[in-house]
Structure formats: structure tokens, C-alpha cells
Amino acid sequence: MLDETRNSLQVLLQLAKGQIPQECYPLITSVDFTTANTGSPYFPSPFKQTEATSALKAVEAGVAAAIADLAYGEQKRKMVVDLERASAFLFSTYLATVGGMNKAHPNVKTLLKDTDLLAAQSILYRRLSANLYETKNPGEYFHLHGSLEATAALNMIGLDGHRPDMTDYRQCIKLIEDHVKQYSAKELEQMNADLKQAGVTCLKWDEFKETNHGKRLIQEPPWRVDTLETTSPPVPFPCAPSKAPKPQILSGIRVLELCRIIAGPAMGRGLAEYGADVIKITSPSLSDVPFFQVDGNLGKHAAELNLREPRDRQIFEDLLQSADVILDGYRPKSLERLGYGHEQIVELTKHRQRGIVYVAEDCFGHVGEWAERPGWQQIADCVTGVAWYQGLSMGLNEPVVPPFPMSDYGTGCMGTIAALVGLYKRAKHGGSYWGKTSLCQYDIYLLQLGLYPSEMMAQLRQAHDPEFFELRHHDSVDEVGKRALKTMRRVHPELFEDRHMQECYSRGFRASVKAARPVVDVEGTWNGFLRSSRPNGFDQPTWENWEVDEGMLVE
Numbered sequence: 001m002l003d004e005t006r007n008s009l010q011v012l013l014q015l016a017k018g019q020i021p022q023e024c025y026p027l028i029t030s031v032d033f034t035t036a037n038t039g040s041p042y043f044p045s046p047f048k049q050t051e052a053t054s055a056l057k058a059v060e061a062g063v064a065a066a067i068a069d070l071a072y073g074e075q076k077r078k079m080v081v082d083l084e085r086a087s088a089f090l091f092s093t094y095l096a097t098v099g100g101m102n103k104a105h106p107n108v109k110t111l112l113k114d115t116d117l118l119a120a121q122s123i124l125y126r127r128l129s130a131n132l133y134e135t136k137n138p139g140e141y142f143h144l145h146g147s148l149e150a151t152a153a154l155n156m157i158g159l160d161g162h163r164p165d166m167t168d169y170r171q172c173i174k175l176i177e178d179h180v181k182q183y184s185a186k187e188l189e190q191m192n193a194d195l196k197q198a199g200v201t202c203l204k205w206d207e208f209k210e211t212n213h214g215k216r217l218i219q220e221p222p223w224r225v226d227t228l229e230t231t232s233p234p235v236p237f238p239c240a241p242s243k244a245p246k247p248q249i250l251s252g253i254r255v256l257e258l259c260r261i262i263a264g265p266a267m268g269r270g271l272a273e274y275g276a277d278v279i280k281i282t283s284p285s286l287s288d289v290p291f292f293q294v295d296g297n298l299g300k301h302a303a304e305l306n307l308r309e310p311r312d313r314q315i316f317e318d319l320l321q322s323a324d325v326i327l328d329g330y331r332p333k334s335l336e337r338l339g340y341g342h343e344q345i346v347e348l349t350k351h352r353q354r355g356i357v358y359v360a361e362d363c364f365g366h367v368g369e370w371a372e373r374p375g376w377q378q379i380a381d382c383v384t385g386v387a388w389y390q391g392l393s394m395g396l397n398e399p400v401v402p403p404f405p406m407s408d409y410g411t412g413c414m415g416t417i418a419a420l421v422g423l424y425k426r427a428k429h430g431g432s433y434w435g436k437t438s439l440c441q442y443d444i445y446l447l448q449l450g451l452y453p454s455e456m457m458a459q460l461r462q463a464h465d466p467e468f469f470e471l472r473h474h475d476s477v478d479e480v481g482k483r484a485l486k487t488m489r490r491v492h493p494e495l496f497e498d499r500h501m502q503e504c505y506s507r508g509f510r511a512s513v514k515a516a517r518p519v520v521d522v523e524g525t526w527n528g529f530l531r532s533s534r535p536n537g538f539d540q541p542t543w544e545n546w547e548v549d550e551g552m553l554v555e
Contacts, residue, residue, distance in 0.1 A: 001035055001037055001041065001050060001051060001083060002033055002035060002083075004048060004051045005033050005050070005051040005054045005055060005083065006033070007051075008048060008051040008052055008054070008055040008449050009028070009029070009031075009054075009055040009058050009059075011055075011448065011449055012052075012055045012056065012059065012222070012445065013025070013028070013029075013059075015221055015222055015445060015448065016059070016221045016222055016223070017221070018221065019221045019222075019223055019224055019225055019418075019421065020059065020063065020421065021063070021066065021421065021424055021425065021428075023066065024062050024063050024066045024424075025062075027061075027062035027063075027065045027066055027077075027079070028058055028059050028061070028062030028063075029062075030062075030079065031058040031061050031062060031079045031080070031081055032078065032079065032080045032081070033054060033058070033080075033081050033083060034080055034081070034082050034083065035082070035083035035084060036084060036494050037083065037084065037492070037494065040456070040459055040460055040463060040491075041452065041456070041460065042087045042488060042492050042495055043087075043402075043403060043404075043406075043484065043488070044403070044460050044461075044464040044468050044469075044484060044487060044488070045390060045393065045402050045403060045460075046389055046390065046392075046393035046451040046452050046457055047386070047389070047390075047402065047406075047446050047447075047449075047451065047452075048446070048449045048450070048451075048452070049087070049090055049406050049410075049446065050083055050086055050087045050090075051449065052410065052445065052446050052449055053086045053087075053089060053090055053406075053409070053410050053413060054081050054083050054086040054519075056410065056413045056414060056417065057081045057086050057089075057413065057519045057520055058079075058081050059417055060270070060413060060416055060417050060420065060520060061079040061080075061081060061520045061522055062079065063417060063420040063421055063424060064249050064274055064420055064520065064522055064525075064527075065077050065079055065522050066424055067237060067249050067250070067420060067423065067424050067427070068247075068249045068522060068524065068525050070236075070237060070424070070427050070428070071236075071237035071239050071247075071249065072239065072247055072524070072525075075524060077522055077523040077524055077525075078521075078523040079520070079521065079522050079523065080520070080521045081519055081520055082519055082521075084494065084495055084500060085500055085516065085517060085518070085519040086519045087495055088495060088500050088516040088517075089409055089413075089516060089519050090404060090406040090409045090410070091403070091404035091405070091406065091409075091481075091485075092295050092409065092515065092516040093262065093291065093292055093294070093295040093296070093405070094404060094481060094485055095295075095496070095501065095514075095515070095516050096291075096294045096295040096513070096514060096515045096516070097294075097513070097514040098111050098112070098291075098294045098506070098509050098511050098512070098513050098514075098533075099111045099509070099511035099512060100512070100514075103291045104478075104482060108291065109122075109290070111509050111510070111511050112290040112291060112293075112294075112509075112535065113290060113293070113535035113536060113537070114290060115282075115287060115288040115289070115290050115293070115535070115536055116148070116287055116288075116289065116290055117148075117285070117286075117287040118148060118149050118150065118151070118287055119150075120146055120147070120148045120149055120150040120287065121148070121289055121290070123150075123162070124166075124167060124169065124172055125162075125163050125166040125167070125172045126146065126150035126151075126154070126161070126162070127150075127476070127478075128169075128172045128173060128176055128476060129144060129145070129146030129150040129153045129154050129176065130143075130144065130145045130146050130147070130150075130153075130376075130378065130477075131143070131144060131173070131176065131474060131476055132144075132202060132378070132382065132387065132399065132400075132401055132473050132474060133176060133177040133180040133181070133473075133474055134177060134180070134181060134398075134473065134474075135180060135181060135183060135184050135185050135188065136181050136182060136183055136184055137184050137185070139397075139398075140184070140185050140201075141185075141201070141202035141382075141398065141399055141473055142180060142183075142185050142188045142189075142199060142200070142201055142202065143199055143200050143201075143202055143378055143379060143382040143387075143401075144157070144176070144180060144188075144199045145197065145198040145199045145200075145375075145376060145378065145379060146197075147197070147198050147374065147376070148286075148287035148288070148289075149287070152195055152197060153195075153197050153199065154176075156191050156192070156195055156197065157176070157179040157180055157182070157183070157188075158179050158182070159175070159176065159179055163175075169476075169479075173474045173476075177474055185201040188201070189201060196374065197374070198363075198373075198374040198375050198376060198379055199379070200373075200375065200379045200382055200383045201382075201383070202382040202383070202387055202388065202399045203382070203383055203384070203385055203388070204385045204388045205384065205385030205386075205388070205389065205447055206385070207385070208383060208384050208385050212368070212369050213364065213365075213368040213369050213370040213371075214384075216367055216368035216369075217364075217365045217367065217368050217438075217440055217441065217444065218444055220365065220367060220441060221441075222414055222437065222441050222442065222444075222445045223414045223415070223417060223418045223435060223436065223437035223441065224366075224418075224435070224436050224437070225418050225421045225422055225425070225433050225434070225435045225436075226433065226434045226435075226436075227425075227431055227432070227433060227434075228342060228343070228346050228355075228358070228431070228432040228433060228434050229346055229350070229355065229431055229432045230429075230430065230431045231430075231431075232350075232353050232354055232355040232430050232431055232432060233353065233354075233430045234426065234427055234428060234429060234430040235324075235354050235355060235426050235427055235430070236427055237249075237250075237252070237253070237423075237427055238251065238252030238253065239251060239252060240252025242275060242530070243530070243548045243550075243553065244275065244526040244528065244530065244553060245526050245553060245555055246524065246525055246526035247524070247525050247526065248274060248275025248525060248526055248527075249274040249275060249522065249525050249527075250271060250274040250275045250276040250423075251275040251276075252275075252277075253271070253275070253276040253277070253324045253325065253423065254276070254277050254279075254322055254323045254324050254325070254543060255268060255271050255272075255276045255277065255278040255279070255323065255324065255325040255326075255327060255419075256279055256281060256316075256319060256320065256323045256325070256326050256327070257278055257279065257280040257281065257300070257327040257329075258281055258326065258327060258328055258329065258330065258335060258340070259280065259327055259328070259329025259330075259361075260282055260286065260288045260329060260536075261288065261289055261292060261296075261329070261376070261408070262292055262296060262377070262405050262408035262409065262412065263329060263361050263377070263407075263408040263409070263411040263412045263415070263439060264327060264328070264329020264330075264361055264412070264415070265280065265292070265293075265296035265297065265329070265412070266296065266408065266409050266411070266412020266413065266415070266416075267327050267329070267359060267361065267412045267415035267416050267419065268280060268300060268327050269295075269296060269297075269298055269299065269300070269412070270412060270413060270415075270416030270419075271325065271416060271419055271420075272298065272299030272300050272529055272530075273299065273518045273520075273527050273528065273529060274420075274527060275526075275530070276324075276325070277301075277543060277546060278299065278300040278301070279300065279301045279302075279303055279319065279539070279541060279543075280297060280300045280301070280302045280303070280536070281303055281304070281305050281307075281316065281541065282302070282303075282304055282536045282537065283304065283305070283306050283307065284304045284306060284537065285306060288536055290535070293533065293534075293535050293536055294509070294513060294515070294533055295515055295516075295533070296533075297508075297533045297534055297535070297536070298513075298515055298529045298532070298533045299529030299530060299531055299552075300531075300534075301531075301534075301538075301539035301546065302508075302534050302535065302536050302537060302538050302539055303537065303539050303540060303541035304536065304537035304541075305541055307338050307340065308338070313339075315541050316340075316541070317348060319541060319542075319543065320345070320348060320349060321349065321352060322543060323349075323356065324356065324357060324423065324426075325356070325357045325358075325359065325419050325422070325423065326340075326342075326345055326356065326357070326358045326359070327359050327360075327415070327419070328342075328358065328359065328360035328361070329360075329361055329362075330362070331362055331363075331372060331373075331374055332360070332362055332366055332371055332372050333372060342358040342360070342434045345358055346358075346432050355426045355430060355431050355432035355433070356432045357419055357422030357423055357426060357432065357433045357435065358422075358432070358433070358434050358435070359415050359418045359419045359422065359434075359435035359436070359437075360434075360435070360436050360437075361411055361412070361414075361415045361436075361437050361438060361439075362375070362438050362439070363375025363376060363379055363380050363438060363439045363440060364380075364383075364438060364439075364440050365436075365438040365440050365441055366436045366438070375439065376439075377405045377407050377408045377439055378401050378477060379439075380407055380438070380439035380440045380442075380443050381401055381402060381407055381439075381443060382399065382401070383440065384440055384443040384444060384447065385443075385447065386402060386407070386443050386446070386447065387399035387400060387401050387402065389447075389451060390402040391473065393451070393452075393457050394461070394468075394469050394471070395461070395469065396472070396473075398472065398473040399473050400471055400472065400473055400475070400480065401477055401480060402480070403480050403481050403483075403484030403485075404481055404484065405477075407439050407442045407443050407446070408439065410442040410445075410446070411437055411438065411439050411441070411442045414437040414441070414442060415435065415437050418435025418436070418437060419435060421433075421435070422434075422435050463491050464487040464488075464491055465483070465486065465487035465490070467483055467486075467487070468483045468484060468486075468487050471483060499517075500516060500517055501514050501515065501516060501517060502514070502515060502516075502517050502528075502552065502554065503515075503551070504532040504549050504551035504552045505532065505549070505551060506532040506533050506534060507532070507534070507538075507547075508532070508533065508534025508535050508538040509533065509534065509535060513532050513533045515533070526555070528552065528553070528555075529552050530546075530548045530549070530552060530553075531546070531547060531548060531549045531552060532549045532551070532552060
């Protein structure tokens, strides 16, 4: 795995050519990788997920070290990426607990804020509106996706939005799939487009590469950082005082995170690890998955603002005046329609003569004919060919959505890198910067690394629980994740050791929150969260009087 990780880093550096400051390359290539794993890969999957993300974390570490040299003075720094923690990062929401309860615990909802406003997550029948089903053409599959609303997708295939009588997992799947099977993928695509739903035809990798969008997106690097303006002067890093055990690289940097679910919040979570003050701003009228906030809101403050209301817009624009980074986790042009796209943000802050970094992530990327399509992790995994490769590796002739939201977390890491690069460039050269990445771009990078050979997959099938390989295309992400977690705990217990976790009381959840520790260590600095997690909307929208939870400062 160490050799494969180093190879993955070389591939990544080639793919990202031009998107990393040249002076960061020696730092990146000097990063050490460590692992306790001398055997098989962690995940029952054909993809080099651990290696791919460890390589991304090495780039993150190298750029962060370059920032540390600018902020605190140049010195030789040892940088380490832990492969176990990089793996844990990829399914950290499954490792997290609140009050000792994990995502699947039947009583965990008692500690969560109910942000599932339309019951798209909490009712099984409605949740299975976001799932992979066979169409009327045998061997053709379509990922229906009700997003966080469910009714439109169910109505689209002729079903009621609510069916209180449907409570059995298998019966729900059969009912929905029977209705999907009344249509071809082509018909579903048209219906989907008419209703602006997030579903997609499940393609193989070679098929995706032949689409116009695939051809265009494959030409893109995994992330891109473009210059928005060059008139504002260089901005030194603030190096603000901190209660952390050692200096934090981004201490004093202010981030406004306009994101929900996983990939976008993972960008802000990454910046909070390095000491940035991150305010996650969500709308009280938009749904979010309640448990994802346990892991995704670590280190941040979380405030609610309705950016359609004049009073809340004024509060946001006041916060904006001292912000350094804006994170956009919505479909392209969504924030632009509210007046807060990348060019509009530059216009709103140009008078202060201090540049800003705007980083956006989405599903399909910011170029190509599908750029404005809605989508989520499963949609990217299905359209790029990831799901088909997962199924084929399991000995099936059908796709299966891979375990865990790994492309979400990988995309979040790429967004964090884009933000770090933008901040580094602002400090060295001045100006404002626009970073872009997407779930599909992470999957493209992953697939360009190649798959494990068939011999390795045979070993994985032998080592892991037969129950996992009994999964089929219509099994939900929850079922896939549950079975993967069970078999990984048995085969790789070292991944679940307490040394990879940290625990601290959360005032927001009124319970102890346990979460995965950071992946990267940069010598001479402290990489960690200053405060425990909280639910969306727990904090006031202000940069003033932020607390530090002493329990988070344990190294």
C-alpha cells in the first residue's frame, strides 16, 4: 500500500499540473506515509481509495507546510500522512458517535436536530426514492434520486409521495423498482430533466468517457484554481494567537461555508483542522441530513441565515467584509442567483483592497454540458462507472454503489487543497481566486489510478464476509455501508482503534461526540479542532467570542 500510495501521488501531481504552486512540489514529495497495514486493502472494493486520498492529503500537507513557512518562517518540517486515518476519513461519518450512538443506532435521533424537513431520510419508503434500480431494458440501470424531498421523484414514476403501509425494506424496493421498470433509461432521463431531478443512467467507465461531458471533464485537472482579480495587494497570514498546543497554520483566517450534506462541509472541516474560524451557514428552510452534522460540523460555528431575507442578507454581507474564504457547495449558479456567486463576492469586497478565495464543489463539475445538473455522491459514482466496477469486482454482472460516501470526502479534500492554494497565492502575489472541483472529478482521478488486479479482488472476497458479496444493485447505501462496516471491523480491527479517535463533550448536542482524528501532521504546528461539533444553527452569526473546548486540545 505504501508503494501504491507513492505511485498515486505521482499520478496526482501529473493530473494536477499547473494547479499547485511550483515551490510546493518539493514539500509535497517529501511527505512521509505511515501504515500499520501489511496485508490487503481496507475496503471490500476494487478502487485504490486509501492510496488516492492519502496522496491528496500529501498535497494538502505540502501546501499547508508552505503556508506555515510564509506565516511562521521557513524551517525543515517533517510531514506525515497516516494511511489508517486517511482511510477513516473516507467513512468518518460512520465512525462518529454522539452520546455513544452511531449513525445506525435506533435512538440517535433523540440527540439530533431534525433538519430532515421533508422526511426524505427518516421514512424508509421515501429514503429508497434515492436508490439504484433496473429499467425496463434488462441490464440497464438508473439511479433514481429524490434528493432531500422524495415526492417529486416518486410521483415521476407513478407512485405516491407517502405510503404509510410500506415499511418493509424488500417490499419498498420491489414496489419502486417495479415502477422504474416501466421506463427505459432514455425515458427516465427525459422525465428527470423535465422535473430537474438528480437521477442518472448508470454508465460504465468506457461509456462515460464517450459522452460529451465525459470527454470534456477528463481534460480538467482534479481541481482548478483560477485568478479572479489581480489588483488587490498581498495579504499576509494573520498568525492569530490560539490556545492550541502549537501554532495553527490558518489561525485567524475566516471562512464562510455555504454548504450542506458531506462534500462541501468536508472542505470547511479541513480548513477548521488547520485553525481557521469557519462559520457554516445554512438556511432554516432547506433540509440537511441530521447525523452528517455530527462529523461535518467539527471545529466550526454553525449559524442559520435565510439569504432571501433582507435582514439576513445584511448580516451575511457584514460577515463577508472580514472573510478570507467562501465555500460554495451548491449547484453551479445557485448562489449566483442569490447575488453571491464568485464574481459578485469579489464585487462586494473590492473596496476593502483585500482579495478573497472562493471555492465551489458540485457533482458534475463546472464545465461540460451536464455542469448544471443536480447530483450527489451516488449520482457521480453511477455516471462515471464506479458503481459498475464495484459490482463486477463482486462477481456480479450488475452495478452496486460502493460502500461509504468516499467520493464525498475525497472531493472535500480537493476543495480544501484549492482553498489552501488560493490563500497561498493571495499571500504571495495578492489578488482573488476561484477554486473548483466536483464529485465526478474525484471519481475520474480514482479511476485513472486503475483497479486492484483480479488476484487481489479474489483475496478480498476470500477474506471478507460472504454477506457483503450477496449485495445487489438495488441495495441501499445504508445496507451497503452496514455490511461493509461489519466485515471491515473483523478483517481490519486496527482501523477502528481508539488512537484514531478523539472525544469531547458538545454543548450543541448536549452529549459527548467522538470523531476521527486528523490525517496530516506538520511538524512545528498543531493540526486539530478547537471546538467540538454542534447541530446546524446552534451559533449566532458572528466572528466574536468563540469558545475553545479544552477537551479537543489533547494531542
